[in-house]
Every structure is written in C-alpha cells, then in structure tokens.
Amino acid sequence: MLTLSAFFCGLLFGLGLILGGMTNPAKVQAFLDLGGAWDPSLALVMGGAILVASGAFAVAKNRPRSLLGAPMQLPSARDLEPRLIGGSVLFGAGWGLAGFCPGPAIVTLGTGAPAAGLFVCAMLVGMLAFEGLDQFLKRARTPRPAAGVR
Template identity: 60%
Template sequence: MKNRISEFVVGLIFGLGLIVSGMTDPGKVLGFLDLAGLWDPSLAFVMGGAIAVGVFAFAVAKKRTTSFLGGAMHLPTSRDIDRRLVVGSLIFGAGWGIAGFCPGPAIVSAGAGQPKAIVFVIAMLAGMWLFELVERMSHGTPTTQTGGR
C-alpha cells in the first residue's frame, strides 16, 4: 500500500508539473515545434530543466541496486541506434507534431476531459496494441498470451 501511495503522489506531482509547464496545451507545444513560424521558445526551459533532473537522477540511480522504495532497478543497457529506434522516433515525433501531445501530457489532458486528448490516448493505446500484436506474430508467440516482456 505504501508503494501505491508513493506512486500516486509522484504521478500527481508529475501531472501538475506538466500542467504548470504548459505541456498539456497543444497550442503551446505546436508553437515550440514551429521553428519557421512564430516560434515559442518557452518549452526549451522546460526541456532543459527535465534534462538537468534526469542527469542527476540517472547518476544517483546508476550507483544503486534498489529503488528508494526497495524495488529492483531496471536501467537501460542498450546503446544501439538501430532501425527500430529511428523509425519509432520518427513516428513519435510525427504524432507529437500533428497532435501537439506526447503520452504523458495527453493522459493528463484526457483526465481533465479534453476531447482531443481523449482521442489521442485512444489512438495511442490502439497503436500500442497493434505493435504488440505485430511483435507477437513476428516472433511466433501466440496472441492470446498476456503479460509484458
């Protein structure tokens, strides 16, 4: 139960940070991405702050074998830049540029009842389901299997 409360509090703080930073406003995000038009550089400060926090957090995490709540640490080990990474990044960027949402802010905005965000989250979940289906089919894993990798 303690972990669930901590997870809720961390998620709440993250969601509030997304709202305060303007990441839940697709117009602000699209303004940031519009380098050739009326560019809004304010989200660059948000990105810089996130990178600074991430650098510090990963430096601390690399020295630990368990999380602060006692769970196992599962840090990424692969440093490969392959076709899947590049194609996935392009799809993510295209979706972000078209909709003005990325997953975290979209979930926060959907929770606030924004219709565009709700459609985005449904489409995102459908895409995730389709990806899992294609992965299972390409690896010969039955599609009725549940659970993650």
C-alpha cells in the same frame, strides 16, 4: 509504499506538465514551428527537468536497489537499431500533427476534454497494434519444432 509513491510521482509529473505549458497543444506546436513565430518555452521545460533529474540518475546508477528496496530497473539496451529511429520518426510526426505526446494527452484526458479522449484511445490502439505486430514477428522468427518429433 511503491504504489503510493507511484501515485504521487504521477501527480507531480502531471502538475509539472500543466505548469510548464505542455498540456496546451497550441503551445507545443508553436515550439515545433521553427518557420513561424517560435515559442522556445518547451526547451526550458526539458532543460529544467534534465537539470534536476541528472543528479538522481547518477546516484541511482550505482545502486542495486531503490530506497524502498525495489530492484533498480534502468534500461540496458545500447544498440541504435532501425526501430529506435523509425519509431521516433513516427512519434515525432504524430506529436507535430496534434501537439500531444503521451504524458500531456493523459493529463488532458483528466480535464475531460473529448479531443484528448479520442487521441488517447487512438494512441492505445497504436500501442496494441505494435504489441500485436511485435509478437507476430517474434513467432515468425522462432522456428517451430517439427510435428511428431519427441
């Protein structure tokens, strides 16, 4: 059931992105182009989505389990660390350069557009690079027990 509902949510999410205009990189860039002919449409995509989702999150917050019995897994982090800001700066730059963020890139890959294929491959490499670096830093920070000590 959880897999099925994930499938339909993914489908609905994709349909929303297409209808909203998010899968057209030129439109996304027109939204980000405050110095040119500005297309405010994407603000309405976000506004509409937040309006609808807010109620559901308010309900979800107070439930230990989902309606299908899965544990409620909402993020608990509260710190504004440098990596949150730094990561968002890098993401925003990439978003502005190509007009793709992760969701629309995946949906556009579904149309068979080669440009989306190339973008998604690079995006996955970028994600793997982060995992690699993150693991490396974590290991570097944890002191290893000295050899020979039992």
